[in-house]
Amino acid sequence: MSSQPSTDAAAPARKSAPSASRGPSVPPASRRGGILLHPVFWLTLVFAGLMIAVPLHGNNVALREDLVLVAVAIILASNLNLMIGYTGYVNFGHIVFYGLGGYVGLYLATVRHWNLVLAALAAGVSVSLLALLFGVGILRLRGAYFALATIGVLVAVHSFVSNFDPFGRSEGMYVSFDSYAPLGGPMRALWITYFLVIAVMALSMILSLAIKKSKFGLGLFAIREDEGAAVVLGINARVFKAVIYSLSAFLPAVAGALMFYKNGMIDPSIAFEYMLSLEGIVMLMLGGQGTVVGAALGGGLYERLRSYLLTSPRLSNFHLVIAGGLLLLVVLFAPGGLIGWLYRLAPRAQRVIE
Amino acid sequence: MIDGLLIGSVYGLAAMGLSLIWGVMDVINLTHGAVIALGMFGMYILFTALHVNAYLLLLPIIAMGLVFGTLVYWTSVHWVIGRPQLSSLLSTFAVNMIIIGAGTAIWSTSPYNVNFSVPGFTVGLYTFTGNHMAAAAAAVIIALALELFLYRTRPGKAIRAVADNREAAELMGISSTTVLALAFAIGIALAAASGALVSTLFPFTILSGGAYQLKSFVVTVLAGLGRPLGALAAGLLLGLLEGAVTPFIAVSWIPLIEFGLFVIVLVVFPKGIFAKATA
Numbered sequence: 001m002s003s004q005p006s007t008d009a010a011a012p013a014r015k016s017a018p019s020a021s022r023g024p025s026v027p028p029a030s031r032r033g034g035i036l037l038h039p040v041f042w043l044t045l046v047f048a049g050l051m052i053a054v055p056l057h058g059n060n061v062a063l064r065e066d067l068v069l070v071a072v073a074i075i076l077a078s079n080l081n082l083m084i085g086y087t088g089y090v091n092f093g094h095i096v097f098y099g100l101g102g103y104v105g106l107y108l109a110t111v112r113h114w115n116l117v118l119a120a121l122a123a124g125v126s127v128s129l130l131a132l133l134f135g136v137g138i139l140r141l142r143g144a145y146f147a148l149a150t151i152g153v154l155v156a157v158h159s160f161v162s163n164f165d166p167f168g169r170s171e172g173m174y175v176s177f178d179s180y181a182p183l184g185g186p187m188r189a190l191w192i193t194y195f196l197v198i199a200v201m202a203l204s205m206i207l208s209l210a211i212k213k214s215k216f217g218l219g220l221f222a223i224r225e226d227e228g229a230a231v232v233l234g235i236n237a238r239v240f241k242a243v244i245y246s247l248s249a250f251l252p253a254v255a256g257a258l259m260f261y262k263n264g265m266i267d268p269s270i271a272f273e274y275m276l277s278l279e280g281i282v283m284l285m286l287g288g289q290g291t292v293v294g295a296a297l298g299g300g301l302y303e304r305l306r307s308y309l310l311t312s313p314r315l316s317n318f319h320l321v322i323a324g325g326l327l328l329l330v331v332l333f334a335p336g337g338l339i340g341w342l343y344r345l346a347p348r349a350q351r352v353i354e
Numbered sequence: 355m356i357d358g359l360l361i362g363s364v365y366g367l368a369a370m371g372l373s374l375i376w377g378v379m380d381v382i383n384l385t386h387g388a389v390i391a392l393g394m395f396g397m398y399i400l401f402t403a404l405h406v407n408a409y410l411l412l413l414p415i416i417a418m419g420l421v422f423g424t425l426v427y428w429t430s431v432h433w434v435i436g437r438p439q440l441s442s443l444l445s446t447f448a449v450n451m452i453i454i455g456a457g458t459a460i461w462s463t464s465p466y467n468v469n470f471s472v473p474g475f476t477v478g479l480y481t482f483t484g485n486h487m488a489a490a491a492a493a494v495i496i497a498l499a500l501e502l503f504l505y506r507t508r509p510g511k512a513i514r515a516v517a518d519n520r521e522a523a524e525l526m527g528i529s530s531t532t533v534l535a536l537a538f539a540i541g542i543a544l545a546a547a548s549g550a551l552v553s554t555l556f557p558f559t560i561l562s563g564g565a566y567q568l569k570s571f572v573v574t575v576l577a578g579l580g581r582p583l584g585a586l587a588a589g590l591l592l593g594l595l596e597g598a599v600t601p602f603i604a605v606s607w608i609p610l611i612e613f614g615l616f617v618i619v620l621v622v623f624p625k626g627i628f629a630k631a632t633a
Binding site: 084088090137138140141143144145147148149151152153155156158159160162163274278281282285317318319320321322323324325327328331332335 | 382430433434439440441443444445447448449450451452454455456458459564568571604606607608609610612613614616617620621
């Protein structure tokens with residue numbers, strides 16, 4: 001399966017990979033100043049700033065609740081992109097990290113009374129370590145076998161948590177009202193968690209950019225194109241894959257801790273919602289896998305579309321049908337997604353938009 | 355234990371469809387679970403409308419499965435044959451989403467059941483439930499029919515030829531596209547038939563197919579990609595295993611065990627999995 005280039009679905013991104021490996025054609029700015037001088041970096045900061053400033057202006061809580069879902073979609077899609085887009089390994093169970101992070105974070109914040117930020121970070125670290133452990137096992141599998149195993153990870157974690165006493169088994173856990181006290185009451189706590197989620201969103205995009213611009217990222221792209229050849233060229237594929245799998249777990253877990261704390265409750269069927277995991281893939285394919293902006297764009301657009309469909313009385317039952325149809329069309333006719341389409345229209349855009 | 359063995363034959367039947375498509379066209383069909391669920395609802399609709407023997411209804415369900423499979427092949431699978439596995443995974447998965455989404459909209463996710471029972475009989479202390487016996491018998495008959503088809507008829511031999519070496523088969527004058535479409539249609543029909551059989555045993559929802567999809571993966575990996583009877587044997591093994599462990603642990607742990615088995619089998623017996631990659 002990997003004797004051929006492993007993802008022609010990402011044709012445009014493939015074009016960009018070799019151009020990045022030819023030393024001189026990389027814009028000198030991005031070499032010297034690192035990612036700090038990259039336009040996408042600034043784009044991310046401006047975007048995050050807007051996400052904070054607009055709902056804060058006039059204390060618009062309804063808008064905040066819409067935007068927080070957009071931010072979560074971007075976080076999930078961006079980190080999923082590290083696996084699917086960069087490394088060429090489909091992860092059907094990415095939501096596991098988000099849900100587990102939520103569980104660990106909620107447990108630490110409410111049962112153990114940890115500080116929220118500390119609890120979220122601890123959730124991120126512990127879920128990453130767990131992912132490393134899983135990764136060592138299932139990353140021995142390649143291609144489709146790996147993808148199947150990730151469905152298994154989701155099912156297995158779901159059934160484990162449903163039977164695990166400290167996490168409330170299938171009833172889940174609730175955040176007691178006084179847990180919000182350290183942050184100055186529920187009203188302020190919700191705003192603070194919102195800012196933190198936006199920060200995680202910005203970090204996700206910056207992390208994607210930083211990895212894409214690094215040697216590590218080049219190694220991942222090499223694995224995606226031809227794992228056998230990459231190994232021959234001296235890339236330690238096993239370590240690279242384990243690290244990226246674990247890394248792709250960190251920020252979703254932090255976001256999960258924040259979001260479930262904000263929502264006030266968690267149970268296995270919400271935390272490990274298979275459909276959300278799958279929709280993450282739709283987001284990524286829609287925007288353009290392998291690109292930083294594409295993942296974010298796909299995440300944001302898809303989330304808005306989904307909210308629209310879910311609230312529309314006539315279409316709410318069919319949102320999965322529409323999502324599936326969209327995915328099918330993208331896979332069959334526009335494997336590069338929106339960004340791939342942009343690249344084809346304006347090839348120079350590849351220099352600026354990663 | 356014996357119930358486990360009988361259900362296992364249905365698992366085997368479900369896995370045969372997956373294994374056929376996987377082996378012949380190197381496509382992992384993620385619509386499998388959704389089609390199993392469609393088979394269940396097909397049986398439900400036909401049975402409530404016609405009130406005839408449920409096992410007779412298997413024939414129209416298989417026929418519909420063939421038609422539906424051909425349709426899915428031409429709309430979504432044909433275009434990604436020869437593209438990397440990622441594409442076919444995602445396209446079949448998109449079809450899965452469409453089916454599940456439409457099914458949820460029509461039937462919601464509440465449980466349904468088919469009220470049809472075959473009288474059982476008792477041997478010594480053990481009572482054989484009629485439905486389980488009949489379902490197992492039907493599964494075995496279908497498996498044998500598939501085996502005969504693949505090894506004794508021309509189109510069956512063409513399917514095996516394409517599975518072995520597509521280029522060579524084309525040089526021998528076999529139209530590989532027709533063969534692939536046929537193999538896909540048969541695989542889908544088998545999934546639908548197994549769903550129909552399951553619907554006579556347990557209540558089901560539109561999401562029930564997912565569990566059988568996971569079981570099919572485990573069975574396929576256990577059996578390797580090969581003869582239908584191998585899948586049947588591996589299905590029996592899985593059913594036996596489930597029957598043996600359920601008295602001791604909660605049912606909600608079963609997916610964990612099956613998944614563990616799946617990964618362990620793949621990691622310990624990677625033959626054929628790494629064969630192409632390490633070239």
